[in-house]
Amino acid sequence: MHDLPPSVPSADLPDLVRVAALGVASRESRTVRRRAAEGAEVRVGPGVFVSADRWRHCDERQRHVLRVLARVPRLADRVAASHWSAAALHRFPCLEPWPTTVSVVDPVRTTTQSVSGVLRRVGVLPDEDVVTVHGVRATSVGRSAVDLAVASDFARAVVVLDAILHSGTATRAELTARLDARAERCARGIAGARRALAFADDRAESPWESFTRVQADRLGTPVPVLQQEFPLVGRTARVDFWFPDQGVVLEFDGASKYGGAAPAGDRRARAVEEAVLAEKRRENELRREHPDVVRAVVRVEASEVRSLARLRGILVEAGVPCRR
Secondary structure, eight states, rough: OOOOOOOOOOOTTTOOOOOOOOOOTHHHHHHEEEEEESSSSSEEEETTEHHHHHHHOOHHOOOHHHHHHHHGSSSOOOOEHHHHHEEEEEETTSSOOOOEEEEEEEETTOOOOEETTTTEEEOOGGGGGGGETEEEEEEEEEHHHHHHHHHSOOHHHHHHHHHHHHHHHSSSHHHHHHHHHHHHOOOHHHHHHHHHHHOOOTTSHHHHHHHHHHHHHHHHHHOEEEEEEEEEETTTEEEEOOOOOOOTEEEEEEEGGTOOOOOOOOOOHHHHHHHHHHHHHHHHHHHHHHHTTTEEEEOOOOOHOOHHHHHHHHHHHHHHOOOO
């Protein structure tokens, strides 16, 4: 199993202020608490604060990482951040909102317990399943992937497994072996995890591509070809999905693909506009240069992919059959 390095650069994270390190009754700690009361600091854990300005500039994954860093060091050395908390540390994708509760595996517990923002889960924790990320103990990439595949619904499991296989941090064989070992201890969730792993594809290049593929499967479409390449004049175009029998290319669109939305006139807004125009030119070239295999190019956004009814309508209109 190929895990991330023991310490991942934390330049993208703001510094945490721990009252205990300042002295609970010190002038500095009182200043921090006063600033928190005024809204200048955000409490991310017991006695742990971060600048409100820096907090506002963090995305949801970073905010969850900060909660992990605030809470896990206060726990016993035997525990390790797990499930979505480990996923945040390892930079796994998550399409849904990140949880506000920190998850850990505690090998001495016999029942799950949720106290003070920490969910303590039952589970064995051999040394080979533990790595250090940002200075805290966490389950390894492979262990975290299997934990999530077992505990999550099909779509969330596929999003994570696609990303891990695409990055090469674990192989399908390694994850299968971990699932087999887990099945010997407990069968709960194994069938769903095996189905998600069988469906997972290392060619998926983004979480939304993974989710779009899951939704298309739910609708019963033909199995699309992922990342098909088409030669164009002087370059090669690679598309998200291609339904060869129907001659339909399906691309996931949206502001996130081009770096997020931005105000009109902003430099980033102009870059997004230029990217969209470049995509339109590429679509025209695909249809012009490959008329026999590309009849239509369809673009879908997040809101359309989330709705099975809307996605079905778009695909059927384009000529892609949906059996369900």
